[in-house]
Amino acid sequence: MLRLNRSPDRLAKSSEPHLQVQGVTYCYGNTAALTDINLTLYPGERVALIGPSGAGKSTLLKLLNGTLTPTTGTVSVLGVPLADPNPRRRRALQQQIGTVYQQFHLVENLRVIHNVNAGQLGRWPWYQALWSLVWPQGIETARQALARVGLPDKLYSRTDRLSGGEQQRVAIARILVQDPAILLADEPISNLDPARSHEVMTLLTHCGQGKTLIMSLHALEFAQTYCERLVGLREGKIFFDGLVTAITPQQITQLYRLEP
Amino acid sequence: MKFPLPDWVRPVGIWSGVVLLYVWASWGLNLDLDLISASWPYMVDFVSRLFPPDLTVLDIAWRALIETIQMSLWGTTLGAVLSLPVALASARNLAPTWLVLPANLLQNAIRSVPSIVLGLFFVAATGLGAPAGTLALGIYSIGYLAKFYQEAFESVDARSLESLRVTGASWLQVAQYGVLPQVLSLVSGYTLYMFEYNIRAASVLGIVGAGGIGFELVNYIRSFEYPKATTMMLVLLVVVTVIDGISSRLRRQLEK
Numbered sequence: 001m002l003r004l005n006r007s008p009d010r011l012a013k014s015s016e017p018h019l020q021v022q023g024v025t026y027c028y029g030n031t032a033a034l035t036d037i038n039l040t041l042y043p044g045e046r047v048a049l050i051g052p053s054g055a056g057k058s059t060l061l062k063l064l065n066g067t068l069t070p071t072t073g074t075v076s077v078l079g080v081p082l083a084d085p086n087p088r089r090r091r092a093l094q095q096q097i098g099t100v101y102q103q104f105h106l107v108e109n110l111r112v113i114h115n116v117n118a119g120q121l122g123r124w125p126w127y128q129a130l131w132s133l134v135w136p137q138g139i140e141t142a143r144q145a146l147a148r149v150g151l152p153d154k155l156y157s158r159t160d161r162l163s164g165g166e167q168q169r170v171a172i173a174r175i176l177v178q179d180p181a182i183l184l185a186d187e188p189i190s191n192l193d194p195a196r197s198h199e200v201m202t203l204l205t206h207c208g209q210g211k212t213l214i215m216s217l218h219a220l221e222f223a224q225t226y227c228e229r230l231v232g233l234r235e236g237k238i239f240f241d242g243l244v245t246a247i248t249p250q251q252i253t254q255l256y257r258l259e260p
Numbered sequence: 261m262k263f264p265l266p267d268w269v270r271p272v273g274i275w276s277g278v279v280l281l282y283v284w285a286s287w288g289l290n291l292d293l294d295l296i297s298a299s300w301p302y303m304v305d306f307v308s309r310l311f312p313p314d315l316t317v318l319d320i321a322w323r324a325l326i327e328t329i330q331m332s333l334w335g336t337t338l339g340a341v342l343s344l345p346v347a348l349a350s351a352r353n354l355a356p357t358w359l360v361l362p363a364n365l366l367q368n369a370i371r372s373v374p375s376i377v378l379g380l381f382f383v384a385a386t387g388l389g390a391p392a393g394t395l396a397l398g399i400y401s402i403g404y405l406a407k408f409y410q411e412a413f414e415s416v417d418a419r420s421l422e423s424l425r426v427t428g429a430s431w432l433q434v435a436q437y438g439v440l441p442q443v444l445s446l447v448s449g450y451t452l453y454m455f456e457y458n459i460r461a462a463s464v465l466g467i468v469g470a471g472g473i474g475f476e477l478v479n480y481i482r483s484f485e486y487p488k489a490t491t492m493m494l495v496l497l498v499v500v501t502v503i504d505g506i507s508s509r510l511r512r513q514l515e516k
Contacts, residue, residue, distance in 0.1 A: 109441050129433050
């Protein structure tokens, strides 16, 4: 394994890491999807997770947002272990992590405003959330978020009537409303054409300003354009981790090579 | 080592199995073709005595019918309300595993009790009349609605639930924003269908004295006043057809 510029110098080393992965192994049954992963992300970093299919990129992101719990090792968010047995505290932590998915994962037969308002669920009590389905709450916040992603007039459209690119922007508007410290994106552009991909990437990096951004990407040129740090995953292990400028083409070729 | 069977073995095996199953089932029926042909005149006689319908009892039919609809409305609503928690507890994707098995067992237990037995039970408890029928319909509906609801819950897109959960939403909020909108039209459709079905079921419950049009129907048949019974059945036919039309239109609206 190659380690280059593990934590970039220009990012203040004194600041607390936003995300810390320590000795994490994750197994599906008897097969290890990830082995001994160590990763530290500092505030404001933009990190691309790259690597061949099946390398464990999605699994790593699921561990980072608490969908999965590591078999061994710990994931800490803002200095606090994510695997908190107290559901209330765990949810408060999850509120600090926003996730954008490849397939958007929106509730398709809800109106756009409710999908955007889902970003408020960590803050709203259940009765306010329920009432909002009848009488939408937080309209102004939702409208502003939609305006920022370029969909100001879709507030009351049915989500499944929108195109793929528009749905991905609704998912980003949800994240804007959630306003987390950390932004995860799992293949956010692999279902979009190149023009829409650039739009979404610009939005993600814009919205992610001041936030820590980590996204898995298949398209290397997007990773190199929009991110400053590359983490290469291969067969469940970190293959390299360093600044975009420090990763050589040979390392990239090695990362994606077919034979073991 | 497995050796390959010729292609024809599987279909021939399956079809022989099906034929054997039907032969076996026919043993239980004691089919007697002579008896069936000899019984024709009795059937014709029974049907001919049903006509013409005696419309003088139309007002009685109406009143009984309204009672049947009222029973069905409350019975279905009661069943729907009770089915929701049972279905939630039975859904594999929403409930913890230790709850799924007992909840499914409860559903099966309710489903295996015939409506008429429930009718007898509640007639014994609350006396003859509509309250017994309503309660019987309510419990009877759980057996079916809980199953329908459970299947609707299980067909919910798991990925959209996950994306809500990771925002820090609670279980209840995931249910509100993820499950409810995705099942609402299916669940309302099933409930409407159950309401329709219960109008017919309510007429059967009349046999054990649990109120409604079935009660009048059975009384007329018992006292050999067949033309009057025919009126009851005709009124029921009209109402079932009308309600079927309305509810299928409503269900189509819901699916949009």
